[in-house]
Amino acid sequence: MTITTLDKPSAKPLLDWYDRHHRDLPWRVSPDMAARGVKADPYHVWLSEVMLQQTTVQAVKPYFARFLERWPHVTDLADADNDAVMAAWAGLGYYARARNLKKCAEAVAREHGGVFPNTEEGLKSLPGIGDYTAAAVAAIAFNRQAAVMDGNVERVISRLYAIATPLPAAKPLMKEKVALLTPAARPGDFAQAMMDLGATICTPKRPACSLCPFRDDACQALKLSEPELFPVKAAKKEKPVRYGAAFIAVTGDGEILLRRRIDSGLLGGMTEVPTSAWTARIDGEVSTAAAPFDAAWQACGTVIHVFTHFELRLSIWRAAIAAKISTNDGWWEPVTNLEAQALPTVMKKAIATAIPLAFKTSKG
DNA sequence: TAAACGTGGGA
DNA sequence: TTCCCAAGTTT
Incomplete structure (x- = not known):
């Protein structure tokens, strides 16, 4: 029974x-x-x-x-x-x-x-x-x-x-x-x-x-x-820090330069502002060497953004330019239309640092 | 098998 | 503030 x-x-x-x-x-x-x-x-x-x-x-x-x-x-x-x-x-x-x-x-x-x-x-x-x-x-x-x-x-x-x-x-x-x-x-x-x-x-x-x-x-x-x-879990690993620079170019008409990331990997297929490579350490001075073109780039802050497997410290550079500059990749987008773009949070933070009124909320 | 892969909210 | 983590999948 x-x-x-x-x-x-x-x-x-x-x-x-x-x-x-x-x-x-x-x-x-x-x-x-x-x-x-x-x-x-x-x-x-x-x-x-x-x-x-x-x-x-x-x-x-x-x-x-x-x-x-x-x-x-x-x-x-x-x-x-x-x-x-x-x-x-x-x-x-x-x-x-x-x-x-x-x-x-x-x-x-x-x-x-x-x-x-x-x-x-x-x-x-x-x-x-x-x-x-x-x-x-x-x-x-x-x-x-x-x-x-x-x-x-x-x-x-x-x-x-x-x-x-x-x-x-x-x-x-x-x-x-x-x-x-x-x-x-x-x-x-x-x-x-x-x-x-x-x-x-x-x-x-x-x-x-x-x-x-x-x-x-x-x-x-x-x-x-x-x-x-319970449950018993394996110990976590330390999160490395990477550094980079991001460049926000603004025209007199209120447009900024955006580009599309490749489809694979981190933030794949999403939209970004031009950035340098994100490297494990700072080699010499933080600089505008990776800027998309020569301009009067001005440092306007740092964005710290924590991804799953590393922390990113992004130096933010802004340049006001008279008119659009032709570039190999990317496009110029009105700042008023950024909400419709495929911008990941880290990029909204970068843009908001350079242009505080770009988004309705500063945190993106 | 282990690493890559986002973000925001709660304790 | 810092840490943890929330209905995982792909390579």
């Missing part, structure tokens, strides 16, 4: 918790909506999942709304102009996501008749869709029993089972545990419940264990009275 015990994790208490305490999110079909027959839109689910990669819910919300308003269907995004998509993504970071987003939309439109594949495997073959996103879209949009594992789930699972192996080595074991826990019914809600739990209860610091659906007996980390010990 089968005996049900409470000391092993079960999806049921979590789903019950989710029914009462789920977050209402713009891209989400909540349980009450599902009960009224509302179905998840794969395009919405996919778009939100890509935007949410390594990005906070709060940051994503306005971008998600603008993308849907401008490109209501995946075929609209497939037909969109590349630079328009990059400009719409500007500020959200990890710009390879935007490049792959566009490629993925094109693949869905042209190779799949405008319909997203409804299996994990089919989704995973698309640009920008990895293990997590494939499982998330399969579960949330297509009700597939896929094991969804993101940073939240890793934290919850590592605590439920008190997994002492450090990340990322522990991922295969964690994935195994998630797969065993994922129910055949409501797999999408289960995945979202795990993520909501990780975001609101099973937080990295000071988890609210008294409110957790696994509080009674299931959580091994809580039994040890040390939930914050």
Whole structure:
């Protein structure tokens, strides 16, 4: 005879918790909506999942709304102009996501008749869709029993089972545990419940264990009275500093010189002001040697911007010139039209340092 | 396997 | 202030 015990994790208490305490999110079909027959839109689910990669819910919300308003269907995004998509993504970071987003939309439109594949495997073959996103879209949009594992789930699972192996080595074991826990019914809600739990209860610091659906007996980390010990992670590496110069040339007509970065690598495909190379150390004086042309360049400050794997200290130079100077690459853009450009945050900071009124907010 | 790849907000 | 990190993917 089968005996049900409470000391092993079960999806049921979590789903019950989710029914009462789920977050209402713009891209989400909540349980009450599902009960009224509302179905998840794969395009919405996919778009939100890509935007949410390594990005906070709060940051994503306005971008998600603008993308849907401008490109209501995946075929609209497939037909969109590349630079328009990059400009719409500007500020959200990890710009390879935007490049792959566009490629993925094109693949869905042209190779799949405008319909997203409804299996994990089919989704995973698309640009920008990895293990997590494939499982998330399969579960949330297509009700597939896929094991969804993101940073939240890793934290919850590592605590439920008190997994002492450090990340990322522990991922295969964690994935195994998630797969065993994922129910055949409501797999999408289960995945979202795990993520909501990780975001609101099973937080990295000071988890609210008294409110957790696994509080009674299931959580091994809580039994040890040390939930914050999990997950165990490898030590971080030191962040190097790089230096460079950026040049903001302004004409009497109020236009500045911009150019487009190459499609690959850091800020790939985004717009920038001319800059020097970003080198690991200052060789001699900070200078205008890398300026796009000779002019009366004036130093007007330094921008310090922290990327994922290095810190950039950018010396900002400004020159007022009478008229446009012809250059090999780039174009002159009215300062009044900078909001429409694909300018990453670091470039908005650089321009704002030279032209304080260039943007509505000084922080870009 | 490990490094590259952005940003802004909270503690 | 400084550190941490948030629904990861690609190479």
